[in-house]
Amino acid sequence: MSVADDSDTDQVLDPARQEALEDGQLRGEFVQEVREALEEGDEQRVQELAEPLHNADIADLIEQFAPSERPDLAAALGDQLSPEVIAEMDDEVREDLVDLLPPEVVASVLSELDTDDAVAIVEDLDEEDQKAVLRALTADDRAALEEALGYPEESAGRLMQRDLIAVPQDWDVGQVIDFLRAAETDDLTEEFWEIFVVDARHHPVGTLKLSHLLRAPRPTKIADIMLREQTLVPVDMDQEEVALRFQKYALISAAVVDDAERLVGMITVDDIVHVVRQEADEDFRRLTGAEEGGLNERTRDIVRQRLRWLVINLGTAVAASIVIGVFSDTIEQIIALAILMPIVASLGGNAATQTMAVTVRALATDELTVSNTGRTIVKELRVALINGVAIAALIGIAAGVYFAQPLLGVVIAAAMLGNIVIAGLAGLLIPILLDRADIDPAISSSVFVTMTTDVMGFLLFLGLATAVLL
Amino acid sequence: MSVADDSDTDQVLDPARQEALEDGQLRGEFVQEVREALEEGDEQRVQELAEPLHNADIADLIEQFAPSERPDLAAALGDQLSPEVIAEMDDEVREDLVDLLPPEVVASVLSELDTDDAVAIVEDLDEEDQKAVLRALTADDRAALEEALGYPEESAGRLMQRDLIAVPQDWDVGQVIDFLRAAETDDLTEEFWEIFVVDARHHPVGTLKLSHLLRAPRPTKIADIMLREQTLVPVDMDQEEVALRFQKYALISAAVVDDAERLVGMITVDDIVHVVRQEADEDFRRLTGAEEGGLNERTRDIVRQRLRWLVINLGTAVAASIVIGVFSDTIEQIIALAILMPIVASLGGNAATQTMAVTVRALATDELTVSNTGRTIVKELRVALINGVAIAALIGIAAGVYFAQPLLGVVIAAAMLGNIVIAGLAGLLIPILLDRADIDPAISSSVFVTMTTDVMGFLLFLGLATAVLL
Structure with missing residues (x-):
């Protein structure tokens, strides 16, 4: 384990990644090194430099370059420019980059992302590009995206992800654990913190915290350990309202329901952190009549x-x-x-x-x-x-x-x-x-x-x- | 289950709680009902009305009353004014109320809260009251609070909670689950989303997501399923910096380490949501030279x-x-x-x-x-x-x-x-x-x-x- 002397420096367990960062930002020298490799046409070196970085840092790296340099950098990054990196970029930067990619490539990027991240990319495309990209998707992915795009902008329906774990209310703890273990890893969302409990009509009736699930013996009925009080988010609720609910009740995730009260998705708190920041930024800039998009706006x-x-x-x-x-x-x-x-x-x-x-x-x-x-x-x-x-x-x-x-x-x-x-x-x-x-x-x-x-x-x-x- | 017709209304599973709310705020009529019960001296009615509310809503209720009415309302609320309600209140409102309570009562409130919430209450007291309250605490609680107060204001040390789950790196999944089940409920923190893996000197070496733990067979070594890449937060890092790390890397919780790199606490994302909001609010008001505290400032x-x-x-x-x-x-x-x-x-x-x-x-x-x-x-x-x-x-x-x-x-x-x-x-x-x-x-x-x-x-x-x- 690396021991950092300066307590203000980011402490991550990978020393190469730590090298590239200073106070949470990419070091100017590091960006310069990438720039030099790029100018020399040394794609391998560019990829080596980016390799230890977190997806969010690679997105930052691209934003540090001038708009005219970004396509070259993106090309040089090769596989390091993963779908997750694209999802992490600033809207304006991503738009410019995605515009350069053929629809099939955009479609393959989208198919690897959660619905909420995929929607964020598609909603910014102009109508023609959007249609071309949707056509290049599989029928399932297309249906999911089209439904999400049917919800108003900045609504819960756009923010939610469809991949979630829901179990029937008459199961016991053992059944839930066996279900989780048996499922193919690819079929399950990686990131979940709560399991939703539903009745036969897919209406949410309670929430199961993983910590409670872990500590209960296998024969325990989940109806006995689930939390019955929960905040349900209507699919057309504005994201600012959703964020206020998360803040007020310190939620970690919340079930999203349609007009018929059926569970259709989930919103997680990491997306809410972005919403809180984004809405505050907007209010701040709007107060003075400045633009809405911040530093990377055209x-x-x-x-x-x-x-x-x-x-x-x-x-x-x-x-x-x-x-x-x-x-x-x-x-x-x-x-x-x-x-x-x-x-x-x-x-x-x-x-x-x-x-x-x-x-x-x-x-x-x-x-x-x-x-x-x-x-x-x-x-x-x-x-x-x-x-x-x-x-x-x-x-x-x-x-x-x-x-x-x-x-x-x-x-x-x-x-x-x-x-x-x-x-x-x-x-x-x-x-x-x-x-x-x-x-x-x-x-x-x-x-x-x-x-x-x-x-x-x-x-x-x-x-x-x-x-x-x- | 109650089915709300108006999709803009808060949908919670408890109908009485739903009654009291509209668009996520307490209804004016509900506040009026509480006011009338209070004026009639009907404490039982006040408590009945407050009973179905979430802690955060009871805190809101108190804030809706004028400063001069709040002590009476607080008294009428009786047991409904739980330590968690006090933790949820706006700083200024809480300060006024806590000033009225004898040190022993404040101490008993603090002893039921997580360190971070307790610190938030104690740090606002004036020096004399602070000393009196600390004296009334048990030696353990006092030591924990005094250490937290030793860190700079708005630092990770103030924001972190000490209750967390840490396990040695040579354990297997079965041992972790048995440990969680065997522990007294009271000894374990209720809210944890990740388990920290430490070496013999209590240095964090990885993070275990509960979802990974749940899906792994019992004999699996936790070293094989833990995430080795993690963001460690130095105990003296400013909370704004901490919040930026959480946003950038979409963290759900993070280990806080002291100068010797030992694990001393954890910060969870629900606290970060508050920090993001609070820092944005501050910037917004400061831009115009308005006060820092918002609506409830004296x-x-x-x-x-x-x-x-x-x-x-x-x-x-x-x-x-x-x-x-x-x-x-x-x-x-x-x-x-x-x-x-x-x-x-x-x-x-x-x-x-x-x-x-x-x-x-x-x-x-x-x-x-x-x-x-x-x-x-x-x-x-x-x-x-x-x-x-x-x-x-x-x-x-x-x-x-x-x-x-x-x-x-x-x-x-x-x-x-x-x-x-x-x-x-x-x-x-x-x-x-x-x-x-x-x-x-x-x-x-x-x-x-x-x-x-x-x-x-x-x-x-x-x-x-x-x-x-x-």
Whole structure:
């Protein structure tokens, strides 16, 4: 066994794999070594280098190369580019690579994967390629994939795998163990942590943990050791909802049932970890109107997605400018207003975004409910009042002193307090209203919220100044 | 078995539990029913209502009540307020409740929990309470907790549980099964999915999946069916790093080792799901300078955390105002500049935040590496140029036409293009530089990035206007 001195280094039992990694990432030097082998056309060396790596690391390796270099690397990797490696890749990287492969090759890759991984690859193909690939599959595989593709995107039906162990409820422990031992290894899914118990109509009636099965004597009836309380996932449930159930009840796997309550598949927690991460990533990027796919998205898609939001933002910025335009006479007379007005808008925007970030996440994770919304509004108002008074006092005194005009200080302080209170309410209520209207608050809140604080900031400050100072 | 008609409703096998839930949340009516029973002082009814609920749902129920009502509810719940319910609660809610309990009661709660859950409760107590609780524990439990508390916060040592199954490498399958059956149920952890195989010095040498164990005949040597390749987690590794390993290698559990490479605990994937969610939530809120704890944080803490960021933001807004002040003579002559200048700053800020959101998440999830940083910079520049030209053309033409001053259109278009390109670079490079300097980019990027785009936006626009239009 290798003993690592540096406790921050990945500790895996294979020293060659450990060599290639540092802090969980592929080492820059290692990637460089692969690059050199590739440039020299030394395919054997490329494969030797990749051999000790985990599938996920080979997928990472491919992502480290520029899009234009990836086809060559993929070709050089040969057998090291296994179906599992392809399943591990980032969606965008995989799409580009799969597009280059003939349908028969894609079909043979799919046939070796679990349904959920195969679906993830097929769903990204364009319609024509999808048809060609499906045609190249065996009838069984095709039927399974077509059924999965029939479920909505990001639903339990797409996430689930069909390979699972289900046993009738009248068996005993010995029968289950004999069944598991007798089955051909190829016929059984490798990864299972729980066995589902079903009645004669294939309705799930309980779950059997492997640890309980292992510890019970052979004649024990499984009905006596199975857990009867279980969370069943409807096949059309959104994956975000499924993930919340897994989190709440600390599930390791869950049975997926169709409309007739029959067991049709299972979802395992390792897929849920990805969903939690992916949904959080999406919310995070959507809040700013960035693209959805992250680092490997194509330039064209990034431009299109971001530009849409910039154009919307241009609209809201113009709306704020129109408010300024209304007060242009006032500004002409007191130029200090032009200097100070962005401060009121900026602080309001920041205060609103703080509240909005908390609200959007609380909505996404089911924490904000009918029962606690009222209490939360009161709390946000209290926070906004306290912070508003503090910031208003600071800027009011500073502006009054600097411009030697106490009344200007009073005006900016009042506008600031008003805008921060409005910001607190907007940051809370806008996401809640969007959510009630079934619009994803993560995508759209930000625009409405900052428009509100910009417009109200300028309106309050310049309006008050016109009334008080002229 | 109950058959639900609405496939969106939680389907659990216990009809009473199903009654209380809707879309995975407690129904408002159910919470109201509990509230009425509580107000009538009918403790028996409260307990009846809570009885069919899952521990996680009882924890949710308590969180639905206002902080001032929670002690009464907790008292009324009686035995329904089990140690597991307390472990499921939100940190802030639990802290308040645990503060009300005498140390002996807290100690008896802790003694029934796994180490990781017990640590999560103890670590939040203030020092005095912590000491009192530790004193009330048995020597064994105290030693285990004190050792766990000796590891850094959010490290593998805090996250791991000590109860695990480890067997010597020279055993066969029959010996393992007999060992599991012979052990007292109380002595064995309930939840285990893998068995760790150790050598004579308690160093892990492999992992045994329960599914493999179940399917192997009794005389099989476990050395022949164990997986030799495994990811070992050093006890002081940060939980975010641990979570990345679980995601990458789709782990279900992992062995935790001390400095001498001895097996000291295990981390299971259900805890990792929480870490992934918690770290994403943190990043999301930190990006805006909101508080760290979410919906149940105390008002005092929220005010303190948010105010700090508002004050910093006040500083950066004043810096931008100073730039405007430099050009006050120009603005006095061309009042249109005051109307248009927020547009340049706002769009720059939005473009920068888009890039920043992608960069911060890519850094947090180890996607941005030495090998692809250069390529990413080129891509961001290209995106910024394309979007910059598009937005500059839009606003340039509109401003030139509206103010009937073509040169003003040219000035704002040039400033806009420049600011969006600067925004793209700032959104990418500032988080990367902060990360290299070991400062969490999620916390601090936002301030620096928006200050850059505000200051540069005003400087470019007003500077160009002064040079060209006067």
